[in-house]
Amino acid sequence: MSPISVTPPSTNKGRGGNERTSSMVKPSHTKSIMTAAFIIVLLWLSAERTDATVTQLVTGAPEMGKLLVEMFPPDWSYVTTIWAPMMETVQMAVLGTTIGAMLAVPIALLASGNVTRSKWLYIPARLLLNLIRTIPDLLFAAIFVAIFGLGAVAGVAALILFSFGLISKLLYESIEAIDPGPLEAMTAVGANKLQWIRFGVIPQVTAQFISYLLYTFEVNVRAAGVLGLVGAGGIGLLLTRVLDQLRYDRACMIILLTLVIVLVIDYISYRIQEKLL
């Protein structure tokens, strides 16, 4: 923040009246101390504001312990009931990711400075992407439930927007980093803009695109599991229900199954990426 910190240390001027040989002067720690103090004050104010105290945690811990005890053993037989909603969760993630990814491609191209060239196009595109990425998936879901009503459609819509934001951001950053050589070559052979993109840009980012797609899918499966908390379909609906009924053994079963599905998907996705890269 002070201009001093931006200049390289080798040109450090003797500060604080002590004008000896330039860099022999011990640099002052004022800035680090101020930063630390600022952070501590922020934390203290935050703790005040939210009434967060350690005592509360200590007194609450037995309650939490009781809850954890009640979770075990999980209600294994509940698997038959939750299997269908679990699959619905995966389906939501598949659709949300795919549609989001398809929408992401054009906007990512638009947001890349080396493809679009015009500031008037890529800056607004990036702005849009940044704005979309400020809203978390569950918030999208709450809004879409208000729009579409309860059910998986609201969840899919939320995941579409969320995936769109995530993939287009990652993708445009990769596009900006591609090798300009093939692009020049395409210009040299007289390609039009679409041909230029098809043969110059796309081949260079396909592998990354697929890996982002898989990554987003992993994130979405996790996310889809909780969208039901706001009524947007999937396994989360049941989770709220069993928690309201204080059936923690069933809640545990839901969490375990989600965990297994997520780990299986992570593993498959990891293997696919290994094959691709």
Added chain:
Amino acid sequence: MIEFRRVSKLYSNGTVGLQEVDFTIHSGEFVVIVGLSGAGKSTLLRSINRLHEITAGEIIVDGKSMTLARGEELRHMRRGIGMIFQSFNLVKRSSVIRNVLSGRVGYHSTIRTLLGLFPKEDVQLALNALARVNIQEKAYIRADQLSGGQQQRVSIARALAQEAKIILADEPVASLDPLTTRQVMDDLRRINLELGITMVVNLHDIDLARQYATRIIGLRAGEIVFDGPVGEATEERFTHIYGRSLREEAASIGGEAL
């Protein structure tokens, strides 16, 4: 004084590191260890301060067994032995003085060093050490702002701040250009002569070894094949021992990493 008593090192994959090595280095000597790459130079040096463990024999430093030392005793013995590395091994993001002071940690309690509370004398010692290698003015600069030669001098200062009686240098100039190589080697010689600190230096460059050493030890496949004063370490003798000139070897492994 460093004594090697029938020291052997066998790596777990079966490779022989050292075989029945037996010699004594006296205080104030400037010993250079030469040999082809993979001859066991680095193993030998690192077994002195137990960065590498040996599998048989015993190493005795100033009358105390390094091999049998444990825990705090080992740390106290290590504190008396400075080490200089080919890749400098400085914390690049820390300041020069902090790097030099880190050589003092063995002298103070853990709490004190974790809080960074070094006594004034230590800071003065560190500054003096830097002055001895002519880079005192860089004390409060981040280590990564320095050139390779300057960084190596910081690591020499670290060994000096340690108040070590012995300095081990593992290929100290292998990543430096010829000019800075001279400066660093001159620094080592000056320290050896002025402070009487024993130097044990690994070099792959036989010419450099002849120039600075008082005694040369030649290694081949973990065994000592030559041990004598510089005068006896003639080109013919080495060509005879190794079956080729060590000069060619030096040229071929010039910039090789550890």
Added chain:
Amino acid sequence: MKNNPLIRRPWLRIRWWLVAVVIVSLYVWSFTGIEFSGIRENAGTVTVAILQGMISPDWDYVYLADGEDLLRGMIDTLAIALLGTFISAFLCIPFAFWASTNMNRWKWSSGIGKFILSFIRTFPEIVMAIMFIKAVGPGAYAGILALGLHSIGMLGKLYAEAIEKIDRGPAEALLACGANRLQVMWYAVIPQVLPEFMSYTLYRFEINVRSATILGIIGAGGIGTPLIFALDSRNWSRVGIILLGIIITVSVVDMISNYVRRKIV
């Protein structure tokens, strides 16, 4: 491709077909699984209403004398994110060292550490918040604890990766100076990873601010509670101002955090 590159081997084509069939059936399965018929017929009008709410938001809600306003809600949200991030930034350190391959003598040991971290990551913060509400009652504190615990998973993984990238040399040098384990850690490892740790913590703070906006949906404090009330009571102009508040706050936090992170590394 190792054989004659000019001849396309038939099994390669068969494999492509198999992949295509798998992908197509995956989509057929997904599309048939989702119930599309339940969409409200007034979806269009509601969307328009929300957009209008954002264009003409309920400015009065920004500051209210009684305290239940946007400003206070956003401050709560930021406070939750800040404390949650702070807690996890410290709690994740032992896990990070546990999970990094170069700090463990045995490979299985770091494997266990990594597994624990990914286990924590799979537990969504919102589910953790529900559990903490049982322990400490509804409110911001439950949210803080949930974020603090959940973030350990990701921060621990990122920290571990930073630790795995360090140069072993300085640690070796410190060891040679006679330093003990803690001293080696403090003088040779921490200085190398600290900038990364700080940068990742800031990055996690950005994520936690977003997460904190939704914790209120289940009663764990922050702006989420008034938002869900506004949605339920179809008060679109209030939904609009809250969304604007979130978008602006998160954008500003991102900008500041990005600026600081660029300066650190």
